[in-house]
Amino acid sequence: MLQPLKIIIADDHPLFRQALINILTSQFDGVTLLEAESVGQLEALLMAHDDADLLLLDLNIPNAHGFNTLVNIRNSYPQIGVLVISGQEDKVTVGKSISFGAAGFIPKSTAVDEMVKAIKAVLAGQQWIPHGCGDLASVTLDSMSSKIASLSPRQHRILMMFADGLLNKQIAYELGLSEATIKAHASAIFLKLGVHTRTQAVIAMSQLYLDQTPQPEQA
Incomplete structure (x- = not known):
């Protein structure tokens, strides 16, 4: 059934x-x-x-x-x-x-x-794209977006918590992990993204933010 x-x-x-x-x-x-x-x-x-x-x-x-x-x-x-x-x-x-x-x-x-x-x-397992957007081949991901998308689920979750301003101790509590484990994850994130600090990682993550530039009105 x-x-x-x-x-x-x-x-x-x-x-x-x-x-x-x-x-x-x-x-x-x-x-x-x-x-x-x-x-x-x-x-x-x-x-x-x-x-x-x-x-x-x-x-x-x-x-x-x-x-x-x-x-x-x-x-x-x-x-x-x-x-x-x-x-x-x-x-x-x-x-x-x-x-x-x-x-x-x-x-x-x-x-x-x-x-x-x-x-x-x-x-039903099909893809749905709105009318007028059939050709999306010209839309490509930049290098940093691809790197962020390649993070493991745990790493990406921690990166989002960095962006929310949480400290390592707070992240450890939220995820039920040790602070040392969070620091190890942070090091792995920095390495994958090619950055050296939390601030740089959060700036890199902003590549996945939505473009808020107003769209020109259609004539």
Whole structure:
């Protein structure tokens, strides 16, 4: 007997989450829906529900650090499909989302029937790219982005905690590790990224932040 679908919605806008809930409950019988409005809540849900079928991820949820949360989830939970839903829909954002492991990308401006098609396509194991973004070959990752994406899940999590300003002692407590182990992980991170300090590592990590440059309006 097939288990009912389990879908996680990670978005910090209650109205948009409710809109997605309405769409999903009308399209999938018995679907289990779980909500997160921050990276902390999302991480807790993923740990408790690593059998989820799909994650609908807003790249701009608090503490996501741009594409870093997407990278961390794809490394830590490769069995869960990730469908990015974003208000930023330029070709670079779409291309990088796919390069960092998203199975698809839905602009928040997408009509409901298209959203449903996208979700069903990704659940069926297909990739979904918005209209007008079919050719993403020109969108390439820079060297530092590729290095950050190559970090282990634990290393990437620690790097994100560096960015949040946590001290080694605080990170050790949060992860249940010794401070010496955190220092060893930090050294490995610095080596992979070709940097020498936490500050340099955090600056390097900013390569995965979203481009906040306003997009020119279409004529």
